[in-house]
Amino acid sequence: MLVAQIPVARAANMPRVACLEWASAELVVSLGIQPVAVADLKGYRDWVVAPRLSDDCLDLGSRGEPNLEVLLKLNPDMIVSAHGYGLEGGPFAKIAPLHTVALYDGTGGTPYGQAESETLRLAERLGRETQAHEVIESTAATISRTKKMLADQGGSPLAVVSMFDDRHVRVYGRSSLFQDVLDRLGLINAWTGETGSWGFSTMGIEELVAIGNARLISLDPIPPHVKIRIEQSTLWKSLPCVRAGNVTTIPPVWPFGGLAAAARFATLLAQT
Amino acid sequence: MTVMQLTKTTTRRNTGIWLLPLLVGIPAFIAASLTISDLLRLLPTEFWWRAISNADFTDPRQLLYRHAFLPRLAISLLVGAALGLAGTLFQQILRNPLAEPTTIGTNAGASVALTLATLYAPWMLEHGREWVAIAGGTISTLIVFALASGRGFSPIRIIIGGLIVSLTFSSASAFLMAANREYSQELYIWQSGSLIQNGDATAFALTPWLLAGAAAAFLLVRPLQILDLADEGASSLGNNPTLTRMTGLVVAVILSAIATAAVGVISFVALAAPVLTRLAGARTLHQRMIWAPLLGASLLWLTDRVVQILPFLSEIPAGTATAFLGAPLLLLLLPKLRIAPHKNGDASSVFRRRNALPWLLAGLLVLGFFLCLTLAAGRDINGWYWATSDELGYLLPLRAPRVVVALSAGIMLAFAGVLIQRMTGNPMAAPEVLGISGGAALGVLLLFISMASFSRPAMFLAGLAGALVSLLLIAPMGYRKALAPERLLLSGVAVATMASAASAIVLASGDPRLGILLAWLSGSTYTATTDDAIIAGIITVILVGIAPLTARWLEILPLGIAAARGVGLGANRVRIILLVLIATSTAASTLIIGPLSFVGLMAPHMARVLGFQRALPQLAAAGLLGGIMLMLADWAGRMLIFPWQIPAGLLAALVGGPYFVVLMRTRR
Incomplete structure (x- = not known):
């Protein structure tokens, strides 16, 4: 049943990605990839809202304890996590290649600058560099457009x-x-x-x-x-x-x- | 500091009258000085009256003064007084110098009721939290009394009952909050007991409650004093003792519940105020009823001023600060408190004895069966399944560590439970109330507060350090007082309260690492690695090897110190060895399964109920039961709300709390 619901988009060599918390899910979706599973799915829809997750995205359980057995059965191509949530990488890295998004990691980078570089870094892992540049440019464009509007x-x-x-x-x-x-x-x-x-x-x-x-x-x-x-x-x-x-x-x-x-x-x- | 020195001089000289005003006056004087110096900075003196009578709110200083500064000041006094009065009533009626809303479970009940309402029926809170808090506080207090009623409200039973109800309820709260994390921010903040006000509404709402409570309390002074004079004869004097007690308790519960509803959990003020006034020479109930509320008000006022000048990024809530200040105070006071000796109900005679060996072998078979079940049965996104041997190949690395650590923690806690229950001769004792679990938790929490990032080894070391420190705190006290069992237990309560205060700070900070902390506090095996499993297994095996060597001591100690001396047992030396064994196994299991879970309490009991009376069979049976219990709790936790998970320790506590309630009721 699950297989039947998967939209056409995924059929075309789309990497199957699972996300352990919301910031990484946001990054993955913004690169044009719908994750197969996200932790605390309902929470994402209430607190993050956009970019939207597809309806067939699976729930991995809480962000503190993403369900390892579900991950194992899903056998994703990559697992994406984010810095600072206290999860140890080990168990996830055994299931699939693990990528950790380094936002708010205390290295001194500004969150926006880090968001740009982390989007690029994730895109390289996923082979979505084009989309990453599009996201970076469109975000910059949105902001400068908004700046003009607000200036009035x-x-x-x-x-x-x-x-x-x-x-x-x-x-x-x-x-x-x-x-x-x-x-x-x-x-x-x-x-x-x-x-x-x-x-x-x-x-x-x-x-x-x-x-x-x-x-x-x-x-x-x-x-x-x-x-x-x-x-x-x-x-x-x-x-x-x-x-x-x-x-x-x-x-x-x-x-x-x-x-x-x-x-x-x-x-x-x-x-x- | 001043307060503690005062109490020392008090007890030494035992004079009276001038000490009480001093005890109340000194904190109040410091608080007033701090208040005035803050106020001078906020607003020129000529506005102090005008901003009350005819404020100009376009002036932010006047606005802050009228709707933040003054209400907060009023709240600190009102809540402090309410708690002082509630504590006095509880302590008087229950004849228990340690009774207060936190130790008898009232606050936990109010707290869990508010958690439920916030998450599932927020409309109930639209016009204030009072009624929800009163309902919750009443229910939990009733449960505690029902537990303790069997033996005429013996102090220790009330406190242990209160602790169990509190632990069960707070584990339920913790789980609800972990499962609804972003929705629980309000609760985290509220739980920590901040006195910050957003206007004068709460202060005005609280005032009539407090006045009514005070009036009712003073009407009760005479009947209560008569009760005190002659419990047995009271009814013949035309007094209805039950009615008097019930009324007093209702007043005390309402006072503590509205205080909790207004500002969250403020620990220890309700305990410290009546105890200190008594130590300072307030002999009669009438005196205590007047001085304890005053002292409560002045202590909370001072605490709330002090937290505002501490140099932290976010202000430490007053309720958390009182726990940090109050818990050491309790530890200092313990030796001074006279706790009426209670009979160690020798439960052993009640149950028939069994021939242990065949039953223990059967127990091993049951353990084996559950081991297979927890390893092979599971759920995935398509439903239930029994793992094939192929699937087991990749599932075992995930499941086995969790099963093994749960099993080990269960065995260790059960052993610690048997040891401490036999050592103290108190069947209600448990490692959970020894304070070692609390100390380990405290260590890890302080690591969270002080470090931006942390690793598992650091967590382990911090927990171990915490456990050792609390052991060092307990041991000398026990040494001096010949390890009086009650004091040992109550110092555990103090440490546990400090740990929960520390966790309240972390929770209220909104730190995004909350999830992992909450998971650990509620007893999750999620992070168990193969290495953890091996280490836990080795410690367990060592313990299983050593503990039986103490069997002879365990047979003799419950008979009392005289008996122990009679057979040439150096009671203190033996007890210290046992204490170290208990501490080690409790610390190790706490690091695995968190500070919650009643396995250390339940398993030894169940073993005895099943008829395993002598030390060795009880150890073996309790170990089997404890291991099976936590193993099953872990498995059920992984299955029940799949793909979400319920921590094993929490599930065990949720089952174990009610189990213990039934047990206490049936064992009159």
Whole structure:
């Protein structure tokens, strides 16, 4: 049954790739290859959203413990993982050649630059260099197009946050992918505080006072009950950016993703 | 620091009245100084009143003052007072100096209820968490009481019951959160107990609850004191002891649940405040009811100010900090606490004895059968199948290490359980409550916090170091106090709490390596390699060789120290040797299967229930049972929600917790 559902595209010497977490899946799909299996499939569809995975993609289980027996039976041509998720390569490398995408690996590269070089490096392994260059160019083009659009709006400072509960926000800053995209768009990140090695910091909602009435971009998905309780919060209601009506919610973008996430972020910003 | 020194002087001089104000006043004074210095930086003094009565929110300073600074200050005082009062009630009613919402399972219940609601019924939380938390806290507390009721609420049974319920519930939470990781961020943050406020709504919501609780508590003072005077005679005095106790407990549960709902789990304030006030000379319940809430408020206030000036990237939540400060405090206090001696219910007479040998051989056959099952039966994307010998060729390298480490961990935990239960003469003892598992967990967690990347050997070493440190903490204390079993167990509770506080920090940090940490904490064999299997196997074989040599000691020790001396056994020396054996096997199994799992508790019990009374047969039977249990748990964990996996330790805990509940109930 599974075989019957596999779309035509795969028939043409498409490498069969399995992805152990979402950033690598994003990279693989953006190179025009639909992975045969991705870990935490439902999560990808909720939190990463694009680029879309095909409907017949299989679930590998959790990202912390991708199912080795499923991988073994699938016998993929390559397994792609990403740095920093704590998985040991050994068991996967025994099943198929393992490629590790080195985003946020602490080597000092900027996330955007790393996303470009890692897209190329993965493409070389998969023989998709042409597509890689296309992705790099189209992302750059999207960003410069967006930059022009945003230039008309004046480019006021903005801050990007995820909200998980009604008292804290995760704010993205230095050494985050979003920071790189903002830089390329000529936009100023209103949040200039310290961030960890993954480019974000979790802080109390009151610290958003620091961004004044800059625009606040909040990433979906926000749990509905959290949204309701944030809107009831007297502090939130009185924040300068909220009183100025400068809060925008944009659809999900994976903050730890690659070029597709960068382009998606830029496009969504332009649509606000 | 001040607090600890104070308690020392207190007990030495045993005077009273001036110490209590000092005990409350000094932390409050430091907290107030810190608060005022922060406030001066935030807002000029002339606005301090105006920003309350007539605030101008276009001024961010006034906004922060009115809707973040003041509510947070109020919350720290309110929650601290609520916890101090709840702890006083729990300790009084249960006659247990260590009872508090964390140790008797109330917080774990509130926590798991909120986890379930967040993931599966978020609409319940739209207008606040209070009712969900109260429901969860009530259920878990009832379970703990039901467990302990058999022996007139003996302190140790309450604490052990609370620990078991907490472990079961928190393992359930951990699994739910691991399976819904990105959806659980809210829970990670909430669990860590941050006092950050987003306005004054929570403070205003909490106030009436606290006032009502305080009023109810003070109405209960007299009835409770009468209970204290004459438990047996109380009913003849026209007092209904059960009703009084129940009312008091309801008040205490509600107070702790609303505090938990408001800010998450704040450990140890509810324990420390009443204990310290008692040590500082508050002899009567009436005094404690007044001073403990005050002390709770001042301690939490101070903690919350201190975490704000610590130089960390993300602020350490107050609830986590109290656990870090409170757990050592508990360790220091343990020698000072008088724990009423309880009878070691000699369970052995209850069950018939068996001729062990044939049964053990049969047990080996059963083990063999399950070994085949766990290695050969499985699922893939097409359904269930029994592996052919060809398939086994490539499946075995994946399955065998997991099966072997699960089997080894099960045997080691079971042995450790038999040893500690016989050593302490306490059938409710288990390596899980010794603090060695907690220490190993703590070591690994600190590695996570301090290092950007980590490897498996580093994890192993960190875990081993943690286990050894907690062993070193326990051993001298035990040496001084002739290894009093209760203290040994309770120090384990303290270490376990510190470990869970450390894990709360990592979880709240949103570190993307969470997944692997959660997997280990919940007892997964996923990362087991062939090398791990070989090492685990060797340690197990060595242990199986050594443990039987202690059989004679194990027969004599449960009879008591006098009996041991009588036959010329140096009780301390023997106990220390046993302690090292227990620690080694617990540490090794913790590194494999995480700090959770009740195998060390269950297997020795089941062995005895099945009739294996003497030390050697009990060791053998418990080893077989423990091994089979974890092996099956690992297999079921791989099968049940395929292709996702449930960690073996967690599954064993989820089955073992209820098993233990039934066991405690039936063994009155």
